[in-house]
Amino acid sequence: MDFLSIAGIVMAFGAILLGQYLEGGHLTSLLNGPAILIVGGGTVGAVMLQSPMPTFMRAIRMLSWLVMPPAPKSAETLERIIQWCQIARKEGLLGLERVVESEEHLFTRKGLQLLVDGNEPQTIRQTLEMDMEVRESRDLAAAKVYEGMGGYAPTIGIIGAVMGLIHVMGNLADPAKLGGGIAVAFVATIYGVGLANLFFLPTASKLKSVIREQSRFEELVMEGIAAIAEGENPRIIEARLQGLV
Numbered sequence: 353m354d355f356l357s358i359a360g361i362v363m364a365f366g367a368i369l370l371g372q373y374l375e376g377g378h379l380t381s382l383l384n385g386p387a388i389l390i391v392g393g394g395t396v397g398a399v400m401l402q403s404p405m406p407t408f409m410r411a412i413r414m415l416s417w418l419v420m421p422p423a424p425k426s427a428e429t430l431e432r433i434i435q436w437c438q439i440a441r442k443e444g445l446l447g448l449e450r451v452v453e454s455e456e457h458l459f460t461r462k463g464l465q466l467l468v469d470g471n472e473p474q475t476i477r478q479t480l481e482m483d484m485e486v487r488e489s490r491d492l493a494a495a496k497v498y499e500g501m502g503g504y505a506p507t508i509g510i511i512g513a514v515m516g517l518i519h520v521m522g523n524l525a526d527p528a529k530l531g532g533g534i535a536v537a538f539v540a541t542i543y544g545v546g547l548a549n550l551f552f553l554p555t556a557s558k559l560k561s562v563i564r565e566q567s568r569f570e571e572l573v574m575e576g577i578a579a580i581a582e583g584e585n586p587r588i589i590e591a592r593l594q595g596l597v
Contacts, residue, residue, distance in 0.1 A: 569596075
C-alpha cells in the first residue's frame, strides 16, 4: 500500500479545510450542490467525450494504483534470472519448461516460453519490446485521462462562476437571492482549481511514475531472458542488469 499517496491527499485537502476554519469560515460554506454538479459533471463529461471507452474504463480501474500500485520485485526477479541462467547452462533450455508452467507474470511467462522454444535473442527482444510498448502506450493513454480532467476542471469552474454571476445579475432586485448566486460563483471556481491541482494532475503524474516502474521491470526481464538466449555468463548478466534494479 502506498501510504504516501494517502497522506498527500489528506494533507492537501485537510490544509484547505483547516485554513478555512482558522480564518473563521464555516466548512459547510464550501458545500454547494449546484457547484459540485457543474464542475464534477462537466469535467467527467468532457473527458468521456475525448476518450475512447476502453481508455476511459482503464483509467477508472487504474485509480486504485494510487493506494495499491503494482509492485514489481526487481531485486527478487534478478535473482531468479540468474537461477534460470544456471538451469539453462546445466540442463539446457528445455530445463526451463517447469519454470514456465509455474510463472504467474504473463510478460515473464511469454519471454520464458520464447526462450524455451529456441528463438533467437533478437526475436525475443523484438517480440517482448512490442508487448511492452503496447502496454505502456495503453497505460499512458489512461493516465492522460486525469491530465484531461486537470485541464478541464478549472475552466468548467470558471463557467460555474459565470453562471452564478448571471444568476446574481438577474436577481439584483431581490437581495435574498444574491447570496446563493455568489456562493455558486466562488465555490465552483474553488472546486475546479482545487480538484485540478490537488487531485487530477498529481494523480496523472503518480500513475505515470508507476507505469515507468513497470516498464523498467519488463525491460529487466526482457534483457535477462535475451542474455540467457545468448549464452551469457550468470555473473555478466547480473552485472549488466544491476542498473535496472
